Amino acid sequence: MNNDTPTPHGSSPSPTRSSGPRHPDAGLLSDATLDELAEKLAVATTIVGIGESARLSRETFVLRDRLFRKLVQHHGFRALAVQDSAGVAAGLDRYVRVGETSAESALEGAWRPWRTAEMVAALEWIRAFNQEHPNDPVRIFGVKPVQAQPEDYDAVLDHVRTSAPERLTELTRHLEPIRSAHRTDEHVQRARGTHPGRPFADHARDALALIRSLPEAAQDNGVLARLRLIVDFHEHSVAGRGSYAGDATVWADAIIDHQHRTGLRVVYWDGIAHTSAAAVTSGPAPHHGPQPSTGSLLRKRYGTQYVSVAIGFHHGDLSVFTVPEPAGDVIDAKLGAVDLPVHWLDLRRDAVRRQWDGPAKARVISGVYHPSRDAAEHLAVASLADAFDVLIHIRRVTPVRWLP
Template sequence: MLFLETDWTIGMQLNEYLRTGKGDPQALLAATWGPLQTEEVLDALCWMRSYNIQNPGDTIRVFGEYLGAGHVQVSDEVANYVRINAPERLDEIETRYSFLRISGEIDKHFAWYSCQRNKQRFIDHARLAYQLIAKLPRNDGHELALQYARFILGFYEYEGFESLDLDHRMANNMIWWHENTGDKVVYWGGIAHTAKDSLLTTGRSAGSYLHEHFGSGYTSLGLTFHHGLGADYIPEPSAEFAEAFLGEVDLNAYLLNLNATQPDAVRACLNAPTKIRVIGPYYDLEKVRR
């Protein structure tokens, strides 16, 4: 199971592509944030689709972990569970979600909701819908419907109150999927979020919560590079950055096991404080120079 830092509903559509081949992965990636809009991510998704075709009994799934505003598809899935298992409650759940249902573009809904002075009424509708699902018969698909209802509630709670911890929510989402499926989980995201030690100035990272929960079962892999062309051109690093030292190796790509046994001099070098470049979705060279 692969988690990407994108909206949950986009993740659902990407997963449908991996499962059935339905949809255009390139078009779906165009709706994600900049770092995912690369040939490498597209190649990875196409490879996973090919793998699933060849291994129908051991397929890879992909999910988005952000509580984005595009929850129309999710609310439809919840309503469908009610329609099948408790049709007498269908009007109630549809009434709750009709109050929350987005109209128009997702970004405009996000901006509109952010400007609402009384967000509590939206949160109340989402919470009552969640509580309704929680009390329904636990038939096949109930846990997934409940998680979808939790997702919708989480969006309105998080966007309504900035003090809530987004990384904690992302970690809880991944833990839930692991516990309810037993699948191994790969979390592909920015190293400031995946690192076991918190690198964020805003609080703890998702990786720190995952390490706290799984212990040695969670391994963090840091990805970096020397220079190259992405959405912006990233120049060669200056000498004080670890990327300058790591880039001296005459290999296009390699893995470095920091936990392996090493000579004392190498271990001392690796244990010494250093700086790495943590590049987000945008890179402003002029700002870096200033």
């Protein structure tokens, strides 16, 4: 191995590269290596942010889940923060604590990327752990405030159908197109050319104005509250904000508040643009410049007690598209110089930091990704080692298994 080739740590043992029958998780880090990595991450740590470069990859999800399990089993982490609303996460939390429904049912209102067989397996594992540890359970919470759900649109329409039927057609023209954002994000619809045209936030505000214009007898505070949630949902979406940065302050505050109130050690699951411990610049929108991430605010609050892990990959078929080998100037290409199914680097080690630190780009496979724009689909950071404490690189990935 020459001096230009990165030195891997915790590489998968050679049997994972055999051509014989493979375990479903073959090609990922071994249990012994994950134990080693989890132990390093857990030392003097309060929050571990584990970010994926793609939400469509089975391997990145499973590896993140297995690492989470190690942190729970052996290092006392007892809270999982996910990018979803407080209401949805409360349903997930009820399932893992009480188990009164199924994991699939608990995920019915969840953000689309969570609605996978892999997430079902993760929730079922947490549920089983909690059954064995009823006095020391794992809790789940969302980083977003309570958000509108499809049933809120139905309630508003039903109210007008009864109290002011002459306005129902007008209201329907505003609400029916925009409720589709709960299946496919508005900015993704624009990228795919399926968007109906008018900004969804404008439709939502017009629907609220319509309800407020109804005669006093037709007013209902509960319906108004639901419409305010609908307006808030669309105004704070990626399309509504005109930014991929997310509400970093709101999300970080939710994690900080939960950790402060409960005293629990937290694992935070999200994309690498959000878990990064330093500000990030979006490749598709470089004109916005560096934007604070949730992880950067957690680093500011917790210092080195917040640890950022980035899981990326080299290439693979994600079903909706095939991701090619990365361009030469992104970190994924350099990591791919190691011909192993998976390996990891601890950038907190002085020797590794000296070799790898500096301005860097990391590929991000978002909902609007297309292989023809691969070179632009990345985030940029001023310092790789400030943004990520540990890098995990998977050679080839396959798609997650979507729930119906």
